[in-house]
Amino acid sequence: MGKYRYDIGLGDKYLFGTELEFTSVYLDNLSKLFRESGAPVRYALHHKSSGFTKYDEWYLDIDSTVTKRENGRFFGGELSSRILVDKYRAWAELKEICYLLKKAGAVADYNCSNHIRVNLSCIKNEAYFFEVLAKLIAIYEADIRLFYMGDDYLRRATSFEYARELSDNLLLYINSVDFSNEDFLYKFRNHRGINYFTRKDAINLQDYDTKRLMEVRYANGSVNEKTIQNNINFTLKLVDAIRRELFDPAELSRRIEVNDELSMRTLFNDYRVKDFEQLTRIISTSEADVDDFMSQYEHVLSKRPSFK
Numbered sequence: 001m002g003k004y005r006y007d008i009g010l011g012d013k014y015l016f017g018t019e020l021e022f023t024s025v026y027l028d029n030l031s032k033l034f035r036e037s038g039a040p041v042r043y044a045l046h047h048k049s050s051g052f053t054k055y056d057e058w059y060l061d062i063d064s065t066v067t068k069r070e071n072g073r074f075f076g077g078e079l080s081s082r083i084l085v086d087k088y089r090a091w092a093e094l095k096e097i098c099y100l101l102k103k104a105g106a107v108a109d110y111n112c113s114n115h116i117r118v119n120l121s122c123i124k125n126e127a128y129f130f131e132v133l134a135k136l137i138a139i140y141e142a143d144i145r146l147f148y149m150g151d152d153y154l155r156r157a158t159s160f161e162y163a164r165e166l167s168d169n170l171l172l173y174i175n176s177v178d179f180s181n182e183d184f185l186y187k188f189r190n191h192r193g194i195n196y197f198t199r200k201d202a203i204n205l206q207d208y209d210t211k212r213l214m215e216v217r218y219a220n221g222s223v224n225e226k227t228i229q230n231n232i233n234f235t236l237k238l239v240d241a242i243r244r245e246l247f248d249p250a251e252l253s254r255r256i257e258v259n260d261e262l263s264m265r266t267l268f269n270d271y272r273v274k275d276f277e278q279l280t281r282i283i284s285t286s287e288a289d290v291d292d293f294m295s296q297y298e299h300v301l302s303k304r305p306s307f308k
Contacts, residue, residue, distance in 0.1 A: 001295040002288055004095060004226050008233045009285045010086040010240065015119040017055065017083055018232055020097070021066050021112035021221045023076035025104045030077075031060055033104050039096055040082065047080070055083045058097065065158050066111050086236075091229065098225040110157050112221025114150070114228055116235045121212040123243055127179040132242045134166075134174050134188055135252035136279070137203065141167035143276040145202070146300055147234065147293065148218035150227040153303035156220050163202040163217040170196075175253050185209075214239070230296045233289065241283035271301060 031043035041058040044050070053059065063078035079097060084090040108114075123129045137144070145165065149155075156163075173191045177184060189197045189205065197205040204215040219231045241247070280293045 001226055001230075001299065002292045004091070004229060005233075005288065005292075006088045006091045008086050008229075008236070008289070010236055012085045012087070013122065014236055014239065015083050015085060015121075016232060016236060017081045017117045018094075018228065019081070019113075019115040019117075020079045020101070020223070020228065021063055021077070021108065021114070022079070022101060022106040022223060023066050023109050023112065025076070025101075025106040026070075027060060027062070027067075027074040027077050030101075030104050030106065033100055034060065037096075037100055039100060040093065041079070041097070055080070057082050058093075065113075065162065066109075094228060095225045098223050098228065101223045106223055108151075108221030108223055110154060113156060113158065113163065113217065114219040114221050114231055116216045116219065116232050118214050118216075118235060118239055119212055120208065120214050120239070123212075125245070127184055128245060128249065129242050130185070130188055131177075131179040131249050132247045132252065133203075134170055134177075135249065135256060136238075136242075136247070138167050138170040138174055138256055139252065140275065140279055141165055141202075143271055143273075143279070143297070145218050146271055147276070147297045148216075148220065148231060149300045150220050150222045150231065150296065151224055151300075152220075153300050153305070154220060159202075159218075162200060164200055166196060166201055166203065169194075171256060175256055179249075226292075227296065230292050234283075234293055237283040237285060237289060240285070246282055273298070273301070 027043065031041070034041040039058070041060050043060045044053070045061055047053045047059045047061050059080045061078055061080065062074050063076070066076040066078070068075045079101075081094070120129075169191065174188065177188045179188070181187065189195060197203055199206055202216070202218045204217055207213040207215070216235050222228055276297055277294060280290055284290045284293065
């Protein structure tokens with residue numbers, strides 16, 4: 001895997017944030033370490049529901065999927081980043097946060113995740129963006145999920161409930177959605193009375209209508225700053241490539257129509273390295289991107305158990 005980077009080539013084009021879940025450390029001890037180090041982290045329980053969160057600093061909090069209570073103290077939790085842009089300061093902060101997590105003994109276990117939020121206010125052609133996003137997920141989800149495993153070949157325990165895969169359902173209906181209609185946002189997120197792209201799904205758009213936010217929930221947890229950076233970078237470069245209209249929606253529709261194997265790929269862990277490399281080369285803006293994305297993907301794939 002390549003070196004940690006302090007510039008991924010996007011500047012201030014996108015606002016983004018990340019959430020890091022972890023365990024194996026008491027939150028009060030971790031808070032003290034952050035405070036003593038001068039890290040921009042506030043210990044703020046239930047900060048998401050307070051109504052006063054400005055996200056101008058990082059927030060240390062409990063998380064329902066990982067936090068346990070031991071002797072009246074919280075064990076394990078989540079860090080929510082401030083609002084970030086692709087600048088040196090953001091990447092330096094992320095690296096420092098990961099260093100301090102590791103110093104405190106924090107780890108990301110099989111329950112932990114790394115969520116990425118992106119502000120999509122800059123998207124002008126919404127119909128194109130969401131049509132292509134949905135069809136790319138329908139086609140490439142098995143390999144995208146593999147990439148987001150990050151450090152090891154592991155399907156985390158909470159993914160079935162909090163990061164549900166979308167491709168099987170999208171393959172059934174996405175080509176029938178008319179994205180030229182004014183109500184396309186409703187139609188592509190609802191099919192036969194079932195809602196998709198919710199907070200339970202691997203891509204969450206429930207805050208898009210009011211805040212223009214998209215949340216990617218695929219990624220397994222990590223305290224490795226390079227893995228987290230790769231997860232963020234891949235997410236942003238995918239968004240950016242769609243925004244720049246680098247894909248042909250008609251070709252994506254054709255692939256969905258003619259490929260009967262697509263619906264079985266995720267179920268049977270059928271990964272296609274060449275397909276993922278093709279996607280990677282389309283969305284990447286540098287050879288460093290290609291190297292980072294393919295190295296992480298191939299690293300995870302190399303950890304896949306052999307049943308020979």
